[in-house]
Amino acid sequence: MTAMRRSLALGTAFALSLGLAACTTSAPEPPAPTSPVVQLGAPGEPNETLSPEDAAKQLEVPKFVEADSDFMLDMMAHHDQALVMTGYVDGRTDDRDIRLLAERMRISQEDEMTMMTRWLQDRFIPVNEASGHGHDGGTMPGMLTDEQLADLEAATDAEFDRLFLQSMIQHHQGALQMVGELYAAGGGNESEVDGFARHVESDQGIEIARMQQMLAERSG
Numbered sequence: 001m002t003a004m005r006r007s008l009a010l011g012t013a014f015a016l017s018l019g020l021a022a023c024t025t026s027a028p029e030p031p032a033p034t035s036p037v038v039q040l041g042a043p044g045e046p047n048e049t050l051s052p053e054d055a056a057k058q059l060e061v062p063k064f065v066e067a068d069s070d071f072m073l074d075m076m077a078h079h080d081q082a083l084v085m086t087g088y089v090d091g092r093t094d095d096r097d098i099r100l101l102a103e104r105m106r107i108s109q110e111d112e113m114t115m116m117t118r119w120l121q122d123r124f125i126p127v128n129e130a131s132g133h134g135h136d137g138g139t140m141p142g143m144l145t146d147e148q149l150a151d152l153e154a155a156t157d158a159e160f161d162r163l164f165l166q167s168m169i170q171h172h173q174g175a176l177q178m179v180g181e182l183y184a185a186g187g188g189n190e191s192e193v194d195g196f197a198r199h200v201e202s203d204q205g206i207e208i209a210r211m212q213q214m215l216a217e218r219s220g
Contacts, residue, residue, distance in 0.1 A: 044180070067187030069125050071197070072116050074140050074178060076130035079109045079116075081143060082171055085164065088153055092160045097214060101207075105168075108203065112196070119192060141181075142174010158218065165215040172204040172211075 036049050082105065089102040120127050134140045144152070144167055155163050179197045188194045 045183075062189035062191070064123065064190040064193060065187055067182055067185035068190055068193045069120070069123065070134075070185075071178065071182040071187055071193065072120055073125070073127075073130040074134055075175070075200070076113060076116050076120075076127065077132050078140055078143065078171075078175060078178065079113050080130070081132065081149075082109050082168070083113075084149065085144070085152065085167060085171070088160070089164065092156050093164075094157075095161050098161050098164060101211070101214070102164075105207070112200075115196065140174065141177040142171045144171065161218055162215065165211045165218070169208055169211050169215070172208045175200055175204050176208075 036051060038047050038049055086102040086106045086109075089099055093099065117127055132139065132143060139145075148167060152160070152163050152167055179201045182188050182193075182197055188197050
């Protein structure tokens with residue numbers, strides 16, 4: 001082999017060795033968090049500052065727990081009664097604000113029931129397990145009794161407006177209590193459940209304030 005060919009061969013081998021080394025070198029792992037991370041607290045609770053080590057542990061995607069499925073099943077039944085109540089509005093009052101409020105509630109809660117049904121089905125939890133009673137056997141917070149529902153159904157005009165607002169305030173306050181019980185039982189860590197619970201707390205809290213104002217205006 002001539003000196004020139006030997007030089008070319010050595011050069012080619014050297015280039016190939018560099019290419020192989022580049023292909024087999026693993027990419028560097030992303031650095032772990034080096035600064036404290038602020039974690040949002042549950043509704044009504046303060047935020048928490050996590051150390052870099054604790055923050056790394058939080059990167060795992062939380063799984064749903066029994067408290068989550070119980071919450072979804074109970075909230076399905078809770079929403080179902082709310083839809084019964086909004087269904088009474090047509091034909092019992094001409095109050096424009098009451099009718100608009102009831103329609104907004106109907107649309108919102110029907111959408112949420114669709115979401116909850118999908119969530120339960122994706123986890124192979126029978127939707128028909130939802131009932132008007134909580135999983136401790138007692139009536140869920142805020143639920144109207146059969147007598148209260150009958151009184152609301154029988155009312156008309158100004159009496160209906162007053163009863164509807166009072167009943168729905170009671171019902172919404174019960175939903176907020178259910179959210180609090182979810183977190184107290186160790187649920188709400190799965191992102192979808194947490195997002196829904198926070199939405200219920202925010203949305204229904206706003207509606208409670210609005211209904212209390214409407215009730216005061218109609219009681220003067």
